[in-house]
Amino acid sequence: MRTPFVAGNWKMHNDLAAGRELVAGLKAKVGKDCKIDVAVCTPFTLLYPLAAELKGSPIKLGAQNCYFEPKGAFTGEVSPQMLSAAGCTYVIIGHSERRHVFGETNDLLKKKVVAAQAAGLHVIYCIGELLAEREGGKTEQVVESQMAEVLSGDLKTDLLTIAYEPVWAIGTGKTATPDQAQAVHAFCRAKLGGIFGESTAQKLRIQYGGSVKPGNAAELFGCPDVDGGLVGGACLVAEDFAAIIAGGEASIG
Ligand code: PEP
Numbered sequence: 001m002r003t004p005f006v007a008g009n010w011k012m013h014n015d016l017a018a019g020r021e022l023v024a025g026l027k028a029k030v031g032k033d034c035k036i037d038v039a040v041c042t043p044f045t046l047l048y049p050l051a052a053e054l055k056g057s058p059i060k061l062g063a064q065n066c067y068f069e070p071k072g073a074f075t076g077e078v079s080p081q082m083l084s085a086a087g088c089t090y091v092i093i094g095h096s097e098r099r100h101v102f103g104e105t106n107d108l109l110k111k112k113v114v115a116a117q118a119a120g121l122h123v124i125y126c127i128g129e130l131l132a133e134r135e136g137g138k139t140e141q142v143v144e145s146q147m148a149e150v151l152s153g154d155l156k157t158d159l160l161t162i163a164y165e166p167v168w169a170i171g172t173g174k175t176a177t178p179d180q181a182q183a184v185h186a187f188c189r190a191k192l193g194g195i196f197g198e199s200t201a202q203k204l205r206i207q208y209g210g211s212v213k214p215g216n217a218a219e220l221f222g223c224p225d226v227d228g229g230l231v232g233g234a235c236l237v238a239e240d241f242a243a244i245i246a247g248g249e250a251s252i253g
Pocket of ligand 1: 009011095165169170171172173209210211212230231232233234
């Protein structure tokens with residue numbers, strides 16, 4: 001059985017005071033008895049101080065991006081080794097905003113995934129189609145190439161989670177229906193079987209992301225191939241994120 005995994009993507013939100021307040025609110029609601037895996041992926045500037053706040057908590061820390069070199073003359077970049085040293089367990093790679101706002105390609109993302117795992121980080125690798133691609137019937141083709149061009153059988157699958165995030169559902173309030181999400185997740189799992197082998201694909205978690213809210217989390221996470229979620233807007237309010245985590249726990253039964 002796969003343990004659901006709910007991660008919050010804070011994006012470019014929160015200064016230190018607001019970050020501390022949000023983490024304190026979450027710690028009050030997510031105790032050691034939490035039945036699922038939980039992480040908050042914060043801006044780089046908050047990693048060191050929030051790692052200290054989260055020490056001993058079941059809530060783990062993640063970053064939202066990294067470069068693929070360990071160090072050097074790469075102005076403005078942060079290496080996977082730096083993220084590990086700051087207390088990160090996770091790093092999001094290939095978020096749609098990295099792909100579509102910053103132009104990150106599958107070639108670049110492949111290097112980042114390998115480098116992040118080499119530094120001991122667990123990668124949340126994001127895939128997902130644009131609205132025009134869905135409307136053009138290209139969803140499967142897009143997510144298949146985003147997996148095939150970046151993932152390979154030699155990756156550490158215990159340090160890998162896939163996040164299926166249809167771009168048209170991110171930050172739009174337009175959530176995929178459970179049927180739409182399940183269909184793509186099942187397709188992805190079958191393709192992951194081709195890359196990693198069937199039994200490993202059955203163990204890999206595939207999160208759903210795109211306007212997950214307290215009101216839709218339990219139904220989405222209850223789909224057979226949906227193993228929790230990657231949450232943007234709703235993770236910025238402690239009560240909402242805690243309710244989404246509760247939706248993940250409910251999906252275990
Ligand atoms: C995200 O940023 O990964 C995301 C899914 O955002 P939202 O939940 O706001 O759609």
